[in-house]
């Protein structure tokens with residue numbers, strides 16, 4: 348496990364006195380190696396001892412342009428001079444909605460929220476109201492936020508408690524979730540047409556929504572089989588189910604128009620967050636007008652005091668403006684591909700069985716011979732090897748997440764020099780692990 352310097356460790360201890368485990372999200376906890384950041388700029392984060400890290404965690408995905416991006420910050424500073432929260436429709440939220448509609452195929456209308464969890468919560472409620480059905484189907488390994496209806500069978504679930512793959516059992520991911528909600532949830536293995544077909548044949552007409560991560564963003568960025576996405580679209584049409592792509596991680600990251608553009612399969616509703624605001628807290632629910640217009644007074648509730656606030660929408664307006672100007676994705680494509688190819692080359696050279704998954708902006712590595720197709724397969728990978736390599740990288744000032752289910756994220760601020768330095772650290776990690784093994 349990588350060690351913190353003295354000042355960073357002292358800071359973590361201070362945090363633990365007043366914040367359970369010293370973190371404001373369980374995902375950030377990693378014992379004494381829990382990351383601490385004093386400040387960040389571009390592709391780098393700095394700890395309290397002044398150590399610089401090339402950052403591939405990027406806040407778990409939101410930072411698409413780079414930390415503290417000057418243009419985004421300048422636009423936010425300008426905007427907040429005119430006030431930040433009005434409980435009234437303001438310019439920036441309309442601009443953001445217009446941009447999302449322009450960029451994302453199939454999205455005709457948009458409502459804004461503050462976090463990915465709020466977006467999935469509202470999208471599911473909307474689907475239930477639209478169909479008049481209560482049940483939802485989600486896939487094993489997909490994470491859709493912290494609310495009770497979706498915190499089942501997520502990536503950190505226990506394989507031994509999820510039943511066999513033909514009869515998957517929903518696994519409750521937190522204490523405190525009412526057991527009765529189990530009646531409202533069906534789970535299925537991701538990427539498996541046969542099992543999904545069987546479940547739908549029996550229960551398709553009871554299901555309001557199928558929600559999924561189109562790329563397994565909480566499972567080493569595994570890619571879907573195109574036939575799986577196409578099957579989902581067909582089956583949802585057949586049974587009158589609302590298809591929800593949870594694009595909180597993939598949206599505005601794998602392509603300007605997200606998974607709809609990337610795979611050419613369009614959902615009925617999408618949820619976006621993370622890269623939409625380059626780190627400012629904003630989320631969106633978007634989709635077909637026919638469904639979105641069920642939101643409204645006396646119909647489906649959607650709201651929030653801070654929904655569509657000036658700070659977040661000014662940041663998103665600036666972020667999307669840069670994406671639409673074509674400046675963001677070519678850079679990420681270039682550096683992300685270099686990094687993926689470099690890792691591939693090193694692991695092949697050292698004869699370590701491995702697989703790379705995902706896209707240049709968001710990719711994962713699994714140490715295994717066969718190609719994993721879903722969350723169950725991911726348990727066959729050698730995660731200890733992954734953690735040992737990452738520990739060496741962190742000592743050398745490169746910071747991917749130490750949990751290999753979480754992908755490497757790239758931003759437009761990462762340079763070719765950053766990639767070269769990262770590959771050196773990666774190779775050093777591989778060498779050290781091999782020495783330890785022999």
Ligand SMILES: Cc1ncc(COP(=O)(O)O)c(C=O)c1O
Nearest residue numbers: 462463464490491492593595596
């Ligand atoms: C796919 C997906 N959906 C929803 C969420 C929840 O978003 P938030 O943490 O903003 O509530 C996340 C968070 O990581 C996510 O990865």
